[in-house]
Amino acid sequence: MRERIMGQEIKLERIEECLWEIPRQGGMRVPGRVYATEKLLSDLKEDNSLRQVMNVAHLPGIVGYSLAMPDIHWGYGFPIGGVAAVDLQEGVISPGGVGYDINCGVRLVKTHLSYGTIQEKLPRVVETLFSLIPSGVGSQGAIPKLSKGDEKRLLREGARWAVEQGYGRPEDLEYMEEGGRLESADADLVSEHALERGLKQVGTLGSGNHFLEIGRVDEIYLPEVAEALGIFPDQVVVMIHTGSRGLGYQTCEDFLKVMDQAMAKYKIQLPDRQLASTPIQSPEGRDYLAAMAAAANYAWGNRQVIMSQAEKAFLQALDISPSELGFSLIYDVCHNIAKIEEHVVEGKRRRLCVHRKGATRAFPPGHPQIPKAYQQIGQPILIPGDMGRYSFLLVGSEAAMEKTFGSTCHGAGRAMSRTQSKKQSRGLNIDQEMARLGVVARYRGRETMAEEMPHAYKDVADVVETMDLAGISKRVARFRPVGVIKG
Amino acid sequence: MAEKRGSFREIEHTADLGIEVEAGDLPGLFASAAEAVYGLVADLQGIALTEEIVVLATGEGWEDLFHAWLRACLTQFNLKGFVGKQCEIRRLEPGQVEASIKGESLDLKRHRFYTEIKGVTYHGFKVWQEDGTWHARVIFDV
Numbered sequence: 001m002r003e004r005i006m007g008q009e010i011k012l013e014r015i016e017e018c019l020w021e022i023p024r025q026g027g028m029r030v031p032g033r034v035y036a037t038e039k040l041l042s043d044l045k046e047d048n049s050l051r052q053v054m055n056v057a058h059l060p061g062i063v064g065y066s067l068a069m070p071d072i073h074w075g076y077g078f079p080i081g082g083v084a085a086v087d088l089q090e091g092v093i094s095p096g097g098v099g100y101d102i103n104c105g106v107r108l109v110k111t112h113l114s115y116g117t118i119q120e121k122l123p124r125v126v127e128t129l130f131s132l133i134p135s136g137v138g139s140q141g142a143i144p145k146l147s148k149g150d151e152k153r154l155l156r157e158g159a160r161w162a163v164e165q166g167y168g169r170p171e172d173l174e175y176m177e178e179g180g181r182l183e184s185a186d187a188d189l190v191s192e193h194a195l196e197r198g199l200k201q202v203g204t205l206g207s208g209n210h211f212l213e214i215g216r217v218d219e220i221y222l223p224e225v226a227e228a229l230g231i232f233p234d235q236v237v238v239m240i241h242t243g244s245r246g247l248g249y250q251t252c253e254d255f256l257k258v259m260d261q262a263m264a265k266y267k268i269q270l271p272d273r274q275l276a277s278t279p280i281q282s283p284e285g286r287d288y289l290a291a292m293a294a295a296a297n298y299a300w301g302n303r304q305v306i307m308s309q310a311e312k313a314f315l316q317a318l319d320i321s322p323s324e325l326g327f328s329l330i331y332d333v334c335h336n337i338a339k340i341e342e343h344v345v346e347g348k349r350r351r352l353c354v355h356r357k358g359a360t361r362a363f364p365p366g367h368p369q370i371p372k373a374y375q376q377i378g379q380p381i382l383i384p385g386d387m388g389r390y391s392f393l394l395v396g397s398e399a400a401m402e403k404t405f406g407s408t409c410h411g412a413g414r415a416m417s418r419t420q421s422k423k424q425s426r427g428l429n430i431d432q433e434m435a436r437l438g439v440v441a442r443y444r445g446r447e448t449m450a451e452e453m454p455h456a457y458k459d460v461a462d463v464v465e466t467m468d469l470a471g472i473s474k475r476v477a478r479f480r481p482v483g484v485i486k487g
Numbered sequence: 488m489a490e491k492r493g494s495f496r497e498i499e500h501t502a503d504l505g506i507e508v509e510a511g512d513l514p515g516l517f518a519s520a521a522e523a524v525y526g527l528v529a530d531l532q533g534i535a536l537t538e539e540i541v542v543l544a545t546g547e548g549w550e551d552l553f554h555a556w557l558r559a560c561l562t563q564f565n566l567k568g569f570v571g572k573q574c575e576i577r578r579l580e581p582g583q584v585e586a587s588i589k590g591e592s593l594d595l596k597r598h599r600f601y602t603e604i605k606g607v608t609y610h611g612f613k614v615w616q617e618d619g620t621w622h623a624r625v626i627f628d629v
Contacts, residue, residue, distance in 0.1 A: 047501045074501040076610030076626055100605040100628045137528075137593070137603045197565055207603035208629060246565055249605040249628075253558065260609065273609035417499050418602075418629070447601045487603075 010050050012041075018070070018470045022050065027271070028057035033065040035404075037466050040070050043415060043458065047074035049081070055271045056084050060279075061091025063345055063352060067404055069359050070466040071413030071458065075099075077274030080358035081413060085405040088340060088351040092268065092277035093285045095259060095292070097355035099336040100252040102292055103299035104210075104243030106333055106382040107176075108393060109307060110229075111314070112326030113236040115216035115482065121318055122214070126440045126483040128313040129212060133306055135205035136444030136487035142203030142309045143167075151195055154202065155187035158297030159332075162202075162304035168311075168329075172304065174371050176332035177361060180300040182293035184340075189291040190247065191254050198247030198298055203305035207448055207487035210242040212310065213384065215391055215479030222476045225377045225395055229330055231477050238327075239391055239479070240306050241384045243336065244299035251295045255288040280353055289338065289353075296337060303332060330393070331371075331380035335360045335410035343405050354405050362396035362408040362473045370396075381473050383464055386412045387486070388437040388454030391479045392464045399471040408473040409464065412457035425450035434484070441484045448487055490514030490576055495523040498624070504602065505611070505626035514576040516614075516621040517553065517584055521560045521574040525590065527627065528564055530599035534572045536589040545583045550614045553623055556584050557607045564604075568592040602629045 001012050012020045015033070020041065022032035032053040034041070044050055049072045056078055057066035063085045072081030077096030084097055118125065134142055143165075146154070154161040159180025163170055173179050205212060217235040220226045231237075244251075259276040262284045263269075268277060278284040311327040318325070338355045345352075363370050363379040370379040378395035385391040400406050416424070430449050434441040443449045467473045493510025506523050510516040521542075525531060544559040546552035563569040571588035578585040593600060605628040614623045 049501075076503060076608035076628060096608075096610075136595070137600050193562070193566075208605070250565075253606045256606075256609065273612060276609065414501050417501050418504060419497060419499060444595070445600050447599070448603075451602070 016470065018466045022054055024057070028054055029059070030057050030062050030065050032057050032068065034068040034072065035070045035466055035470055035472070037462065040458070040462060040466060044072065049074045049079040052077070052079040053082065055275060056082055058270050059084060059086060059092055059094065059275065059277060060268060061086040063087055063350070064405070067407065069407070069409040071358065071409045071411055071463045073414045075357065077272050078355070078357040081409065082357050083359045083405060083407045084355045085343065085352040086280070088280055088353055091280055091353060093280045093288055093338060093353060094275050094277035094355060095252050095255045095288055096274045096276060097357050098252065098292060098338050099357050100249040101243040101336055102248035102251060103296035103334045104336040105299060105303065106335065106384055107240045107303050107307060108330040108380070108382045109238040109310070110231065110326070110328055110330050111236045111238070112324060114234045115236055116234060118236060118318060122483055123440050125214065125314060125317040126442050126485060128317040129310060130442040130485045132309045132313045133205060133212060133485065134203065135485060137207045142305060145200045146202060148195060151198055152187040154301045155190060155294035155297050156185055157181060159300040159304040162301045167305045167308035172329045175329045176300060177334055180304065180332065182296050184290055185293035185297050186290035187294050189287050190251055190294050194247045194250035194254065197250050198245065201245040201247070202302055203309060204245060204302070205242045205306065205485070205487055206245050207445065209452055211387060211484055211486035212306070213239045213387060213391060213481050214483035215239060215481050217477055218480040219478035222474060225476045228377050229380065229476065230328070231393065237479055238310055239382065239384055240303055240310070242302060242306065244295045245302060247298050248295040251291050255291060258284050259288070292338065296334065300332065331382060333360050333382050341406065343401065352405065354407070356407055358410050359407045360410045361406055362400040362404070363406050364396050364398040364401055381408055383409060383460060384411050385460040385481070386454035386457035387452070387481055387484045388434070388439060390460065391481065392460065392475060393477045394464060394473040394475055396473055397471060400473060404472055408467045412460035412463060414456055415458045416456040418451040421453060421456035422447070422450045424455055425453050439481050439484055443486045445487060452486070490518050493519035495519055500626055503626055504629050505624065508623045510621050513549065513621055514579050516623055517556055517579060518574040518576050518586070520553070520557060520623060521571055521586070521588060524557055524560055524604070525564070525571045527602055528604060529570045529593055529601055531570070531572045533598045534570050535591050536573055537591045538569065539587055539589045540569060541585065541587055543583070543585050547582065552582065552584060553614045554607060554609070554612065557625065561604055561607065570598070604629055
């Protein structure tokens with residue numbers, strides 16, 4: 001089959017029901033592989049994302065395939081929803097393959113509450129969350145401005161720093177990718193400018209597509225797994241979607257410039273300047289990975305503080321005790337990151353650097369890097385939706401290790417540009433529209449909300465179903481949004 | 488430096504925002520691009536000309552200099568909340584640009600905020616001259 005994408009023809013071969021291959025051509029070092037139903041694939045005709053999958057396949061040292069998840073959409077350099085694993089010795093690291101928002105990610109918190117018991121007080125809960133968790137542009141921390149010394153400790157310690165400051169509990173650390181801290185972080189490689197941007201933003205959601213969502217469990221697909229995770233019907237859960245804020249954006253920008261200038265030295269030529277990369281083992285590559293790790297740690301600290309503030313908001317608004325609330329972390333995942341991992345490629349165990357840009361790790365049961373409590377069920381995967389329809393909880397599978405370097409989708413994926421979405425939102429009463437969807441929403445900027453309305457996104461159910469059909473990640477539960485705060 | 492004022496238009500991109508700028512000369516291109524970037528951040532109609540700042544950038548070649556310039560303009564917003572409305576290029580020569588920009592700090596109570604820009608990407612980034620007109624195309628991560 002051939003698809004015409006932005007006027008250019010791209011050959012696609014069907015490998016499985018929901019898997020398509022773009023054969024190697026030109027300077028591609030590996031084929032591209034795209035997970036999509038025919039419907040999702042047809043949505044890609046108007047953007048450049050398949051071309052970007054092909055561009056990523058040019059990266060030196062790339063192994064297997066340049067992969068695209070079903071929520072793929074046109075990004076810059078890498079498509080959003082792209083996965084690229086490169087050989088640790090011969091491969092390159094690309095800051096564009098991680099993105100500006102380093103360790104943008106999601107955490108999911110469960111409670112002891114049933115929706116029916118808090119429905120009447122929901123507006124108060126949303127209002128209190130909105131007042132305790134700063135959001136939007138220029139939002140400043142829920143906690144006092146840090147000293148530079150504290151900020152550097154946060155960059156080294158990640159979520160552990162936040163717990164030591166009294167935000168959350170030590171046991172939370174068990175339920176995060178990497179325990180909420182990449183050891184390889186070097187805070188001294190983060191620029192002064194980035195540090196300055198990060199001083200006042202710990203505990204803030206930020207703007208763009210970040211949000212905090214209160215959901216109610218409305219569908220359970222795998223009862224035994226749900227039970228093991230403490231999920232029950234009509235339960236109130238909280239999803240937090242944010243990242244490393246200005247500190248991460250600045251770190252990406254700083255290193256893009258470094259790598260853009262260093263490419264010639266390493267004789268690397270790529271079809272898109274935004275793919276700027278240097279060898280992982282070069283001084284620039286090693287420095288980026290250490291600075292990226294520091295920014296990733298900032299993001300874990302940020303989500304830890306927000307979770308703690310959210311707990312306070314629930315306690316305050318509902319006037320109940322912590323044991324009645326039962327606010328407890330299920331898991332925290334990154335979906336913009338590069339990780340050093342071991343994978344089996346053509347029968348051989350290899351150390352790879354896996355870029356996940358808009359993709360989530362999906363490790364199977366028994367993997368040593370997932371919490372002991374989840375060894376039987378696999379790693380929880382948290383998929384935020386469009387704030388209107390639903391969000392999902394999935395678990396990873398062995399097939400993910402075999403086919404996608406342990407990766408799956410990360411969200412709904414945009415179906416509409418921001419400009420188009422704003423046009424469609426013109427004249428729309430956003431509060432009424434969100435209320436029609438059954439959601440109490442509080443937000444800072446109407447413009448941001450207009451760009452981020454549910455109509456701008458693909459149906460996230462199609463996205464997670466695709467990966468379920470492909471056997472990569474299995475649906476455990478679906479959440480219906482009932483409350484949202486955002487920038 | 489008296490520049491030939493330029494114009495800009497937003498370009499469609501699924502996840503992000505982009506602009507195409509054109510002007511009769513390079514100072515006009517740089518000035519119009521700065522105003523366009525601030526115009527993506529907030530509604531410039533409500534911005535008063537009460538503060539004046541000096542912005543400097545350096546870069547090799549016009550393309551890199553233009554990229555560095557946009558980053559420098561956004562730094563003013565990211566660190567100080569400054570939104571520029573009127574840009575005057577004081578000096579533009581190979582390797583460096585210096586400008587004075589008038590505007591004010593964003594105040595969410597008085598101003599209409601549009602979008603936080605995370606970064607100036609290199610994706611599809613281009614600065615070129617055609618038939619005597621300077622053009623630039625840039626996509627921002629938002």
